[in-house]
Amino acid sequence: GEDVEQSLFLSVREGDSSVINCTYTDSSSTYLYWYKQEPGAGLQLLTYIFSNMDMKQDQRLTVLLNKKDKHLSLRIADTQTGDSAIYFCAGFNQAGTALIFGKGTTLSVSS
């Protein structure tokens, strides 16, 4: 089945760029997703990329997808303290019926 791996922690200074990486094993998911979870809250969809795309930009967010290496990354430009959260990458299972999540990357932004 689908397996999604992420690094667990990332610490950056305010104003720097953050890059969160994710690798996955099953390439059948048509879309790949990035979710954000703020402390004590549920998950919120940040952005997603269609599997036929290499890159998607949405304001401060850039998603890069390397299908050959099964590698997905999320770049946050000009990182702010409000970006401190846990970030999850996710893809649908083979049947396309449920999302499979990575363990999440905790982003800590210091001023």
Place this chain on the structure above:
Amino acid sequence: NAGVTQTPKFQVLKTGQSMTLQCAQDMNHEYMSWYRQDPGMGLRLIHYSVGAGITDQGEVPNGYNVSRSTTEDFPLRLLSAAPSQTSVYFCASSSVGGGNEQFFGPGTRLTVL
């Protein structure tokens, strides 16, 4: 729209007790799922449903039952609670097809003593 609602927000159980976590959505979504979130483990899929009357097991189904008698509701039942089921539980829903956002409820924090 209320989106995805979950009750209760917090619950403390004793080992062996049973309870039902409620989940409802008002977006007419076909897909509904239950996840548990544990520190360092991310979100793990417990059970999911692709429509009323249809459910299937996820990654960690043991100790949990689900049913889907209506499109709106997807309750999760703990038959005999164990300390290992202490976790935060999230319900989610989405419409059919890739690219559709999966909406999450606010979560239920469950402690089993």
